[in-house]
Amino acid sequence: MNDTPGWTSPGSAPSDDQNGSGTPGPAPSDANGSAPQWSKDQPPAGQWSPPTGQTPPAPRTPTTGPNWGTPPPNAHWGSAPAAKPGVIPLRPLGMGEILDGAVKTLRTYWRTVLAITVTVAVISEIAGILAQRYLAPTVPAADPDATPAEALQQSLDAAQASLIGTGPALLVTLMASLFSAALLTVVISRAVVGRPVSLGSAWQEARPRLLQLVGLTLLVAAMSTAIVLVGLLPGLLVGGAAGAALVMLGGFGGLATAVWLLIRFALASPALMLERQGVIQSLKRSAKLVQGSWWRIFGITLVTQLLIFVFAMIIVIPFIMIGIAVDGDGFSGLLTESSAPGWPFLLITGIGGVITSAITYPISAGVTVLLYVDQRIRREALDLELARAAGLPGYGPAPGDQTVGG
Incomplete structure (x- = not known):
């Protein structure tokens, strides 16, 4: 497997097949086997022709540690500003620039982005509305005078009803989110180099990778769930007061491990889509890119999700x-009735859900893809590849459709 492929957005050849396809081959590694510091097409000494008005970039060293703030101005570009053919400057990015790039992608390519996200959000909301209306069983009102055993049974009945009502909707939402993420990854990869993409083109390029993306997502979810269950199992087997303490301790440990795993594999999806990697290879690729930057990626991801949550609320x-x-007895009915919500409530909240999803989907996907691009810029000088892909003068011949699908 080629651990350090060139820039290969959807539509290009797989990163492992570099011979005879016109796709850049692997960049050299240093003596310690770490990620390369130079692009594979770096010109010989004395022949480098920098872009007009710019000085050539200085050699980079991989960025490590939890620093996820804005990088120092011109840290890798001397006194000249970095090239910016698309939604981000081609240099290491700060958190604000990553968020700004995701928002700019939504604003610049809003026709394609909203066509994707609105369609996906409408399908998800319709599935959720139908599940709540027809699948969720009616739960009897809780009896305040119930014995502890009866109260436990009532709680179990409520949990079962919730699972039956929301399970199918959650499955549809997961599939819709994956579909949206796949298409948006194509759009964002083009936005980085300033190239537009139509909905049909995005679908054509993302479609061959959808099943692998589903498998990747389910595998990561299964591993995270298994880790949490393993942490809870000793306490559940012991029971009693000691068991309860073990459940809390094991649950916390399992949850912390699951979060570590999720961040470690956070960049697997863009690696799968943009490098044409397989599922296992994408997981290894993400782990390599995240290594040494776990806290930085965790911080950016956490802040992004908190901002999305606040915006959604x-x-x-x-x-x-x-x-x-509007629905039924209004607020008093909400407090006293246990029947399923009526059509007015479901339709009105569904509209709100569509608006929220249509805007938050591209922001979340954009941050993930731009984090992947940022890590490759920091580790592998991907900015030089992107500059060539964008056709900027002074970076060598533009690869055209051989690196970034047109």
Whole structure:
């Protein structure tokens, strides 16, 4: 396997097949076997022709440690600003620049992005509405005078009803999110080098990788779930007060390990889509890119998800309040009735969900893809490959459709 492929967005040859395809081959590694510091097409000494008005970039050393703030100005580009053919400057990025790049992709390519996200969000919301309306069984109101055994049974019945009602909808939402992420990865990879992409082109390029992306997502989810269950198992087997303490301790340890695993494999999806890697190879690729930068990627991911959550609540809560007020007995019915919500409530909240998903999907996908690009710029001088792919003067001949599909 080629551990350090060149820039290969969807539509190009697999990173492992570099011979005779026109796709850049592997870049050299240093003596310690770490990621290369130079592009594979670096010109010989004395023949480097920098872009007009710019000085050539200085050699990079891999960035490690938890520093995930904005990099020092011109840290790798001398006194000249970095080239910016697309939504991000071609240099190591700070958290604000990654978020800004995701938002710019939504603004610049809004027709393609919204065509993807609105379609996916509508399908997800329809599935959720139908599941809540027709699959979720009615749960009897809780009896305040119930014995502990009866109260436990009531809780189990409520949990079962919730699982039956939301399980199919969650499955549809997961598949829709994967579909959206695959198409948006294609769009964002083009946005980095300033090239537009149509919905049909994005679908054509993402379609061959969808099944592998599903397998990758399910594998990571299964591993995370298994880790948490293993942490809980000793306490569940022991039981009693000691068992409860073990459950808390094991659950915390299992959850922490699962979070570590999720961040370690956070860049596997863009590696699978953009490098034409297999599932296992993509997991290894992500682990290599994340190594030494775990805390930085964790911090950016956490802040992004918190911002998305706050934004979603700002949009969703007014729709929920309106839906409750319009549906049936309003707020009093919400507090006293255990029946399924009515059509007005479901439709109004569904509209709010579509608006939220249509905007948050591309932001979340954009941050993941741009984190992947940023790590490769820091580790492998990918900015030189991207500059050539964008056809910028002074970086060698533009590879055209051989590196970035047109």
